[in-house]
Amino acid sequence: MPYEAPTHTVERSLRATTGAKIIAGVDEVGRGAWAGPVTVCAAVTGLRRPPEGLTDSKLISPKRREALADELEGWVTAHALGHASHDEIDDLGMTAALRLAAVRALESLPVRPDAVILDGKHDYLGAPWQVRTVIKGDRSCIAVAAASVIAKVRRDKMMAELGLDHADFGFAANAGYPSPVHRAALEERGPTPYHRLSWAYLDALPQWRHLKKARSWAEASAPEIEGQLGFDF
Template sequence: MKADALFPFPQYRLIAGVDEAGRGPLAGPVSVAAVILDPERPIDGLDDSKKLSEAKREALYPLIVERALAWRIEFVDVEEIDRINILQATMEGMRRALCALRPSPELARIDGNRAPKRLPCAFETLIGGDALDQAIMAASILAKVARDRHMRQLHARWPQYGFDHHKGYSTPAHLAALTQHGPCPQHRRSFAPVRLALTPA
């Protein structure tokens, strides 16, 4: 597919890539990032954060922060996730991140097939965008690194769950710890494995 067919909005110059990290875990916030890259300051090595090593993501993070025209990371906490559900929490995080960008974007390019309501700009959704668009790649890296760092901080408070290793995902070790210790305040009560751990045997 030709590039102009993939990205059919040549009139826009301030284009924000948007991506999230942490929709699936049983614990911790969902992290959303929006990034407007500077074409005059390219960043080598950008890719989907899931394809990069932790060391590579950590190395790229300060380069993105330094060279981007604008960037923003938003956390949506566990209480809000449980109140409005994880999809709506993710959409709200995207909206907040885009609204906070300065300069404001003219177009938001959002990874996936859903977009929030009440955005401050035009938008397009792009399935697999974190492998196709540099700004979405940058957003995926910021969201992933920021959330991983946050989960390591949570580990310092609740070390019995191993948040520093699995980052809240439902690994066998995490499920075993959840069964043994029950949920902590950072577990998402709206997720079935956490609800199950709350139910008396």
């Protein structure tokens, strides 16, 4: 599939307008999954030419994505991962869990960024970080694209390992996201210890509905979060 290669345009703009020198691209993976953590990668790239084929992780084949992630980890100036667990997602809600994972990633970097480029239109990070949101930043911005590939590959590997004791759920293939195999396993066996229990998929499982956790967090009705919770089973 043809694509327009990401650039350093946003980084150059931030340098010119804010004086920022260290800029981290941030992207997440796992927001729409039924099981497992949400994972955020923060990547600092400088203004160097990226490895060939870098773009949004979803546009890259799994085999190429894995090889590219390994290459990127040696190419970036710095990177770090942050996770918020399924329990933290249930207890805090997705917006707060995303912020928790992002802060963990950013604070794990060996240098503190002067500015952050955040994929998407919603700033779930906020103060004290200086944030620039970029819609489809994982396709247009080199630092965000690098973060998207690393986050995707590392979370996929984590989910495959979590699925070793739950082979029927197909975590190695679906990474905890909705799929026919995942749905069938839930129907028969119910949630694993890694499932998010505040999510709507349990509403369609009468035999397991008693396990559902009530959502008491403040943003439960926020439109951007409702869209992630309202899967039809």
